[in-house]
Each structure stands twice: as structure tokens, then as C-alpha cells.
Amino acid sequence: xxxxxxxxxxxxxxxxxxxxxxxxxxxxxxxxxxxxxxxxxxxxxxxxxxxxxxxxxxxxxxxxxxxxxxxxxxxxxxxxxxxxxxxxxxxxxxxxxxxxxxxxxxxxxxxxxxxxxxxxxxxxxxxxxxxxxxxxxxxxxxxxxxxxxxxxxxxxxxxxxxxxxxxxxxxxxxxxxxxxxxxxxxxxxxxxxxxxxxxxxxxxxxxxxxxxxxxxxxxxxxxxxxxxxxxxxxxxxxxxxxxxxxxxxxxxxxxxxxxxxxxxxxxxxxxxxxxxxxxxxxxxxxxxxxxxxxxxxxxxxxxxxxxxxxxxxxxxxxxxxxxxxxxxxxxxxxxxxxxxxxxxxxxxxxxxxxxxxxxxxxxxxxxxxxxxxxxxxx
Numbered sequence: 001x002x003x004x005x006x007x008x009x010x011x012x013x014x015x016x017x018x019x020x021x022x023x024x025x026x027x028x029x030x031x032x033x034x035x036x037x038x039x040x041x042x043x044x045x046x047x048x049x050x051x052x053x054x055x056x057x058x059x060x061x062x063x064x065x066x067x068x069x070x071x072x073x074x075x076x077x078x079x080x081x082x083x084x085x086x087x088x089x090x091x092x093x094x095x096x097x098x099x100x101x102x103x104x105x106x107x108x109x110x111x112x113x114x115x116x117x118x119x120x121x122x123x124x125x126x127x128x129x130x131x132x133x134x135x136x137x138x139x140x141x142x143x144x145x146x147x148x149x150x151x152x153x154x155x156x157x158x159x160x161x162x163x164x165x166x167x168x169x170x171x172x173x174x175x176x177x178x179x180x181x182x183x184x185x186x187x188x189x190x191x192x193x194x195x196x197x198x199x200x201x202x203x204x205x206x207x208x209x210x211x212x213x214x215x216x217x218x219x220x221x222x223x224x225x226x227x228x229x230x231x232x233x234x235x236x237x238x239x240x241x242x243x244x245x246x247x248x249x250x251x252x253x254x255x256x257x258x259x260x261x262x263x264x265x266x267x268x269x270x271x272x273x274x275x276x277x278x279x280x281x282x283x284x285x286x287x288x289x290x291x292x293x294x295x296x297x298x299x300x301x302x303x304x305x306x307x308x309x310x311x312x313x314x315x316x317x318x319x320x321x322x323x324x325x326x327x328x329x330x331x332x333x334x335x336x337x338x339x340x341x342x343x344x345x346x347x348x349x350x351x352x353x354x355x356x357x358x359x360x361x362x363x364x365x366x367x368x369x370x371x372x373x374x375x376x377x378x
Contacts, residue, residue: 005042005049010087015080017057019073019087021049028066031346031362035059035073036107039100042071043353052096052103054086055079104350105313108321111347112307115340246272246279253282257289265289280309284320287327296331303328322352326361338369 007022021042034041038056042049053075061076077084091099243249253268269286272279287302303324310317310324329344342365349358 001046002048003046005047008049008051012077012084015077017073017075017077017084017087019051019075021071021073023047023069023071028071029363029366030066031349031366033064033066033071034350035062035064035075036103037078039103039107040073050100051087052089052091052099054089055082055084101315108313108347108351111343115343116304118340244275246276246282249275250279250281250285253285253289257285257292260292262289262292266293277305278309280306280320283309284323287324287331291327291331294334296334299331300328300335303331318351322348322355322358325351326358329365330361333365333368338365338372342366342369 005021005023008019010017010019012018019040023042024047028042028044032042032044034043037059038053040051040053056078058076058078063074065072065074089096089099243252249268249272253265253272256262256264256268266286266289269282269289272282273286283302283306287299287306290296290299290302307321307324307328310321313321325344325348329341329348331341332338332344333341342362345358345362345365349355349362352358
């Protein structure tokens with residue numbers, strides 16, 4: 001049973017509010033303290049404390065200090081100069097629960113948007129760097145071509161000068177220019193009539209033209225690919241009409257996944273996605289198969305696609321959102337983005353506070369992040 005922290009005091013100034021919560025043991029971690037625009041929480045089993053603030057704050061400009069035997073919140077008021085008459089809202093229990101869920105959902109949505117924005121900014125920086133590198137390579141290539149052209153011109157001039165010196169002078173003087181007869185101008189050829197040529201190409205399975213191909217080898221290649229598809233247990237072309245529905249394909253993919261036939265599972269889920277891209281379980285389950293095959297980037301992309309379909313965030317889809325966030329966090333961490341993976345894992349743990357495994361995974365990533373930070377500082 002949770003122990004509610006009750007020794008709480010607060011004070012305010014023109015632009016900030018200070019809250020002091022007495023905490024009997026000094027071993028709180030940062031991820032066990034939660035702050036948002038209008039909701040604060042300390043959750044370190046068996047101790048628990050929360051506050052549904054009477055007025056909103058600027059959580060990005062607010063700070064929390066974990067001191068010996070107490071936690072101090074220095075909260076920046078969203079409306080400076082506004083005097084708070086109450087620290088917490090006095091509302092019925094049902095209304096309080098509803099407001100907490102809305103605030104947590106809004107906070108989670110903002111974290112997801114910020115995570116997406118960071119990925120977009122990183123991708124944009126990478127594209128800009130590639131563009132600059134291409135421009136530098138182009139400039140270097142142009143400079144080299146100019147140098148080669150100048151060297152070629154100098155060599156041609158040197159050869160022309162040497163040829164002029166070696167050529168003997170004619171014995172007879174050349175006739176004056178007026179005595180040289182110019183040839184009569186030739187009439188220009190008639191303008192050709194324009195026309196459009198119709199070209200038809202033979203249908204090909206390969207990019208090379210037919211005259212350059214080797215049909216026996218191509219036939220052997222097609223047979224090998226067909227055999228490879230059948231080897232994983234799923235061929236889209238073999239499906240009967242009644243089997244071409246997303247639910248059947250999801251069940252088929254789940255069966256392959258349970259048999260550890262991850263390639264077959266991915267093929268089944270992908271076939272279902274081609275039929276409809278609005279059914280989030282196909283993306284969520286395919287992400288698990290990609291993770292099992294260590295295709296971490298594909299896994300993160302499928303988790304993001306599933307999260308976009310889990311809107312609005314409600315209690316009915318909370319567990320699915322937890323799975324998406326946790327799996328995307330694990331995939332990001334495996335790709336080397338430890339901080340982003342830690343933030344995703346913490347968000348998943350906050351959505352499912354009773355899940356001890358998620359909390360342990362978040363703690364492991366937090367310690368790894370601290371180790372990397374300390375090594376960078378050294």
C-alpha cells in the first residue's frame with residue numbers, strides 16, 4: 001500500500017512558486033519525479049505524492065532539486081504577477097482523475113512531437129551537410145578542370161609556336177588578298193520535316209535490354225527468388241480471395257512470429273498493410289519481427305507509424321502506446337541514440353507505472369547515459 005507524503009509546504013513570489021515536500025529517504029532518481037504544466041508527482045514505491053496545481057506553470061523553465069530528506073520544486077508561473085490563493089485544485093475525485101489523464105496525455109503527446117522534431121532536425125542537418133559536401137566536391141572538380149584546361153591551352157600554344165619556327169619560309173611571295181578569289185556561297189539545305197517516332201519496348205523483368213541479357217541465367221534467378229519466398233512459408237500470390245483480408249494476414253503473421261519465422265511474419269504483415277494502412281496492429285507486430293531480426297531502423301519506423309494511428313490517446317489504446325514507445329526506445333538505443341531511447345522508455349514507464357520491467361529498462365538506459373556523459377566529461 002502506498003505511503004502518501006503529507007509534509008508539504010509552499011510559498012510564492014511574483015513570478016514563481018516554491019514547494020517543499022519532506023521525503024524520508026535520500027535515494028530518489030530524476031525519473032521518479034514528474035512535472036508537467038499543471039501536474040506534479042513523486043513516485044518511489046512505497047512513497048507517493050501528487051499535486052494537481054490550481055494554476056499552470058512553465059515546466060520547461062521550472063526546476064526540481066532533490067535534497068537530503070526533501071524535494072524542492074521551483075516552479076515558474078505561466079502568468080507572472082498572478083497571486084495564487086490555492087496550491088491545488090479542489091475538485092471531486094472523478095474530475096481529478098479525468099484531468100490527470102488529460103494532462104498526462106497532453107504531456108506524452110508533446111514528448112512524442114519533440115522526439116519527432118529532433119529526428120526531423122537531425123535528418124535535415126544530415127541533408128544539409130551532404131548538400132554542402134556535394135557543393136564542395138563540385139567546386140573542387142571545377143577547379144581541377146580549369147587547371148587542366150589551362151595546362152592544355154599552354155601546351156597547344158607551345159606546340160604551335162614550335163611548329164611555326166620549324167616551318168621554312170616560302171620562296172614566292174603570296175598574292176595580295178584582293179587577288180584571291182572567294183568561292184561562291186553554297187545554298188543552305190532545306191529544313192527537315194518534324195515527326196514523332198513511336199517506340200515500343202518489350203516487357204522485361206530485369207533492367208538490361210533483351211539483346212544484352214542472358215535468358216537462362218535470368219530464368220534461374222527468378223526460380224531461386226520464388227523458391228526463397230516459399231521457403232519462408234509465405235507467398236502473396238498463393239493467397240485465396242477469402243484470405244486477402246487484414247485480420248487473416250495479421251493472424252498468419254502472428255503464427256509465423258510464434259514459430260520464430262520472422263521473415264514470413266514480415267511478409268504477411270506487409271501484405272496486410274498493402275490492403276489497408278490504417279490498421280495499427282500490423283505495424284506494431286511487424287516492428288516486433290524487425291526488432292527480432294535486428295532491423296532497428298525499420299522497427300522504429302513501424303512504431304512511429306503505429307503511434308500515428310493511435311490518436312486520440314485513450315485508456316483503450318494505452319497498452320498499445322506503451323508497447324510502441326518501449327520498442328521504439330529500445331531500437332533507438334540499439335542504434336546508438338541512447339538519450340532518445342531513454343526518453344522513450346521513461347515515457348512508456350510513466351504510461352504504465354505498474355510495469356516493473358519497463359522501469360528497470362529505463363533505469364538501465366539512464367545509467368548507460370550517465371556513464372557516457374561522465375566519459376565525455378573526462
